[in-house]
Amino acid sequence: MGRPARIDRDGVLAAGLAIADDLGLEALTMGAVADRLGVTPMALYRHVVNKADLLDGIVELLLTEHPGAPADAPWEDRLSQLAHAIRDTARRHPSVFPLLLQRPATTSAARGARNSVYLALREAGVNEDRIAQTERLVSTAILGFAVSEVSGRFRDHSRRQLDADFRRLQGMLAQFIDTESRIG
Amino acid sequence: MGRPARIDRDGVLAAGLAIADDLGLEALTMGAVADRLGVTPMALYRHVVNKADLLDGIVELLLTEHPGAPADAPWEDRLSQLAHAIRDTARRHPSVFPLLLQRPATTSAARGARNSVYLALREAGVNEDRIAQTERLVSTAILGFAVSEVSGRFRDHSRRQLDADFRRLQGMLAQFIDTESRIG
DNA sequence: ACCTGAACACCGTTCAAGT
DNA sequence: ACCTGAACACCGTTCAAGT
DSSP: OOOOOSOOHHHHHHHHHHHHHHHOGGGOOHHHHHHHHTSOGGGGGGTSSSHHHHHHHHHHHHHTSSOOOOTTSOHHHHHHHHHHHHHHHHHHOTTTGGGGGGSOOOSHHHHHHHHHHHHHHHHHTOOHHHHHHHHHHHHHHHHHHHHHHHTTTTTTSOHHHHHHHHHHHHHHHHHHHHHHHHHO | OOOOOSOOHHHHHHHHHHHHHHHOGGGOOHHHHHHHHTSOGGGGGGTSSSHHHHHHHHHHHHHTSSOOOOTTSOHHHHHHHHHHHHHHHHHHOTTTGGGGGGSOOOSHHHHHHHHHHHHHHHHHTOOHHHHHHHHHHHHHHHHHHHHHHHTTTTTTSOHHHHHHHHHHHHHHHHHHHHHHHHHO
């Protein structure tokens, strides 16, 4: 006989993300998530297979957070917007974001994000058989910077300085893409 | 009345690193470290203040692992050697290495590594007031790539492909430094 | 000075039992 | 179908006690 579910997977993931954002990754326990949902820890196991699955789901949330850039803007602007969106996501979720650099981007949300970059690089004139490699290097540089920034590696630097660093990083990547497109 | 110490801090850190290397970060418990040293977990607390301190110490070990590049080689070679040394360290310690991106590089070992890059950039002709920023971007790109590689983000790519990516990354950074040196 | 035994609060996870 | 109570193995950490 069915009982109406009081919690669901999305709710569990959202509660977990909120805890990590507010209190840090080590405060993200099954008990804390359960408390926030008004339920016992054991109830969570119907909705996530274990804590690793919970973490995977939370990281996946980050990828679906921002919509893709408008397709009509010039590719330079779209790439720049994408970079800023990544940086903003990192700032909103400093505890969870670093995990993005540590798992294979094989989910459909990850593929979607990657494809936005592919489209822009194609439009930039990068040769087809160089696009995947160029995307890896560009994305890795942006992610690496965002992780460093939100997890404290640049703790001693001002926001102003980090903004300047980020602009310079974007300049470096633009130059790189430009060179790639000439190799064609 | 003194009793000869059976373990010391360096031994504790080394044992911890070995466990993380062999069995992964989640196997790195106070109990596992103690077992490896033939001692009870409580004995560790005389040599590390707590588990966070143990982790900090282990990460610090990574920085002192490889000696600086020979100072007489041309700066391009020194920078390239440094990049390869970082990548090698990442491969030797895939579980612990990602933490490097997540803490402020304020220890003396970190300062030493950073200074090697400063020297090379100065020799490359980068203007003094641009050197620190250039170092941050170059180091972050290398670290970000190395972390991605060893923690599974590029799981689906062959070693051959990743070697090619790394070469391309170094090319991008060389071009960047070249541009910086022209701005002078 | 250095290590241990006992003890505590907490954590992830299971399983049978309740509704 | 969904949640809970009881239970288990494990974890980090403390403190007083042993040598």
